[in-house]
Amino acid sequence: MQGRLMGFMTYLIRRGVTWHFRFRLPDDLRGRAVAAYWPNNLSALINPKLGRIKQEITESLRTSDNSIARARAGVRISDTELLVREARRFLAEGPARTIPEDVIEHLAQRRLQELLAADDAVRAKGLGLDMTAMRSAAASGLLICKRENQPPHGPTSPDRSGMTRDDLDLFAFGVDRLAADLRLGVALRRPPNWVQAAVDAALAERGIVLPPDAPEREALDIEFLAATQRAFAALKMRNEGHFVPTPPSPPDPAERLGPTLSETFEQWKAGTLLPGMKVPRSSTATEAEFCIRRFRELHGDPRIGAITREHARSLRDALWRLPTRLPAHVEKLPLPDILARNDLGDYPRRSSGTLGKHITLITAILSKGADAYDLKFNGAGWSNPFEGLKPENNDDELNRDPLSPEELAIVFSSPIYTQGERPRGGKGEAAYWLPVLSVMTSARLSELAQLRVCDVRRDEGTGIDYLDINDERGKTLKAASAKRQVPLHMVLLRIGFLDFVAWRYASDEDATAKLFPGLEPTGKGGRIGKSWSKWFNNWRRSKLKIVGEDSRKDFHSLRHTFKDMCRAARIEEEVHDALTGNSFKGGGKGVGRRYGNGVPLEVRAEVVASLKPPGALLQLRWTKPS
Template sequence: MCTHLDEREGRYYFRRRVPKVLQPILGKTELSKTLSTSNRAEAVRLCRAESLRSDELFAKLRADLKSAEAPSSPVSDPISAKVRAIVSAAQADADATRRAREDAEREREEDNDWYQAVVSYARDEGLDEDEALAFDREVERRAQLERAVQRRLKDEGTALPQQAATSTEKPQPASKSALYLPALIDKWAKERTPNARTFAKAALVARRFREMVGPIPVKSIERRHAIAFKDALLASGQSASNTNKTLELLSVLLNFARANEMTKMNAAQGVRVLVKSTTKPKARISFNLPALQSIFSSPVYSEHVRPDGGAGEAAYWLPLLALLTGARLEEMCQLAPDDVFEETYLDATGTQHAVPCVRFVHNEERDQGVKNAGSVRRIPLHPILIALGFVEYAHSHKGKPRIFPDLKPNSYGEESGNWSKWFGKYLRGPCAVTDNRMVFHSFRHSFKDACRECSISKDLADAIQGHDDGDASSGYGSEYHPLRPLVEAMSRFAIYGLTLPAPWSAS
């Protein structure tokens, strides 16, 4: 058995810890190398070869150390002196390499955080990923150019010439102790505890503001700066709608600063682009019948294929659950085995019945969360889900924290993040659904359309999907909506003309 084999997202790597005594020489605590294969048998063979090479490397370095540390005789030992010189030089090189690597990795982590934030933002707003990244890449390119010029001028002992002051001038920091947007975001996040994606969006706003307007202390941000930010966003190619969302988040941050006496005013309040609501096309639409038929006759359902990235049986169940519950993807990915259970209710004649249910809850101890208070709910399972074997599937994972254990969270800790990327590719590829407005979230739209077609009231549809209509009276009553009307609604729910797959099988 190869003990240095590591598997990440279907790819294999060689990883081995460097002995502590050799870490200063190599400048690292671990040897890591991609094996460039997803075949386990091949990976094991390559891993063993790497293990032998690392054994030889460690043995040689230990021998060199032993020679270098041996006590010298009164007569000069040129060989030992040479080894000591080599080790000393290697140590210096290793220290320099380590520092360079740490700097490079830090920059790489920052770039990755930025990239993930932009991609998430693009996905939320229905933008094309390449278009959303184009602006940010240009901003980063200009920032790198500016830093390079500053370094060159510093080396030459030359200061940049002062530019005439304008409304978009980038003032220098007032003092080292001044509070800037990144520090404000940290304070805001500590108190308001936003989710990881919202925090990333806030960090992206701070980055864009710094690049487009300047590193201005929070207390010095004026309305002219917010207006300049708006104009710069539009000039960069951002849509009016996305510009307004960026400004709204900046306003939220500055409002928090004003409430906590970090600034006297919210300079971004009311700054926005006028948008005609009738001109904005829908970013998301329901799946039509041909699209649904393509999804549920694709290889996952017709050939029992479980593609890489589909997280095993999650590829089969998540689209079906979304179709027949209208639930959000992250809610379903967080389900635990005991979230699928049986509950009794009385029908109109007073007869007691039992029905399998699923619940979506907020439970910090189990890392389960929902969008808002109205999303906490318990709903009966649709008869089709029961017939397909979902209850048996869920209970087969008893004792595990999740019913979809093969899901791997993304960098934000979202259990649906990586699976969502896979489904997007699967939808455009094997399923051949090419309309970019149709995404996984379209299942929620489709559920709402089907409820209307089946004469299921808005009140019941909202209760099933976890929609909060903002009406204070909706919060009155028990923790969960009464079960009987939900059961009756689910019995009427149907997607007319759709042929669903064969029941689930573990084989």
């Protein structure tokens, strides 16, 4: 509690009796020069005199009560952190170079409303013009032409409020001249300069830079021209004595259609979309970022409520055509450019399981965004456009083939197991033990790579040795169901797994040391075991000549071998799902399956003991490295 209070106090300063909020901006932003098209929604970060990002943000909290100040500071911390994230994204990506149709429509409606609201203000206050002297000169013989349908002369001196008769004359003259300018603009399909200046101001307010020849710029120019002409037609009717009400300010698309897809993703990634939402794993966030990036390359960055079923189908179909393992120079290309290439057949196809994960992720992000911004209840009639678009066969079980007994024999009779060979990419003893453990425990590569010495445990009550697969000490798991205890089969004990664990403990004298040192997070998203998996697949293909159709055989195939062993032993699916860390679907048999503590350790141990290990493992014996 004390640490939490101290955290708040770093954002609070007292000046006199009043508390103020102070947020020191990060080093990568502080004092940085900004361009003229800096978005208006980020203006709170800018020192307008210097044209640079402020050193810090300060604001009076208007209270002398410390508890009230802390509560108000909490809100401002969240708001300012969001500004910082948006500023970093804007500086990294630059201004938007496209504008959605709904925003074009909104800006045009706002243009009409603002012109009529400004006219209301002028008519309410008036200019106070008095042209009596000029009318006297006209009476002396200098004629002033009278407009047709001109209302009778009223008082020329200003009342306490409102326009004078002379104000009206001048205003009507200006409206007529500008209306003629607009009619010419419509005829030429080219807005007058003063309308284009209004378009520029609207774009600058949103931090958008459109090339002069962009189709969106032409559409916005025409919509602004039409809205301005409608407004001036209304002004003319007012001048002629007709009542024309000013429409209410149009709601921003964000209120009706929610934030943009990229804004929604950033909030989802930070875990701030909904109260109590968890921050997604870095690997999950990386996969989601891939989906969002590819969507934006196809369709821009619309608001989530404006994403259509056609958008969703287009992305799904494009991702299905997008191969995997593309060279870096191809991978970085926009999605339409990649799909236009004629060499895509040279690369492996994307599996239906992977595509299913992509669709599941973007479906979840949109659903949470819709919940956060009440899209289902604000009249937008929203439904998730990605719902039901997953491929028919999206089960990972269908995307890998288990290794045959002959192929297992090839793996476990290789020099790694018979001659003590330890290839550099295999990371020492990991090259020996990871395949063995995967076959006999069904653990995923990422789960094995994160194991600590202390995760190999013995139950004191039963004497059962087991792997404790958990999310402690910074480890991450694929899903909640992956957290489990897997009893060790007797063949692992005969091969010498517990001797290996004891050797690792003696090496570091630390029970929390990594069981397989050298396996570190690599690549974007920091996925542990990724480089080892690449080595294993290269070794399998080039050294062992084990090549599956369409890359259906890899390290994950060893885990499928365990599943086949369970089926051969006629083990109930609920039990072997508990061993493999899969979520048991239950065949639609009700929620009762989810009650209780799951399958007991003793039952799991009996089941594991009943498994018949591959014959290739029976002759293995691990020896301590010299």
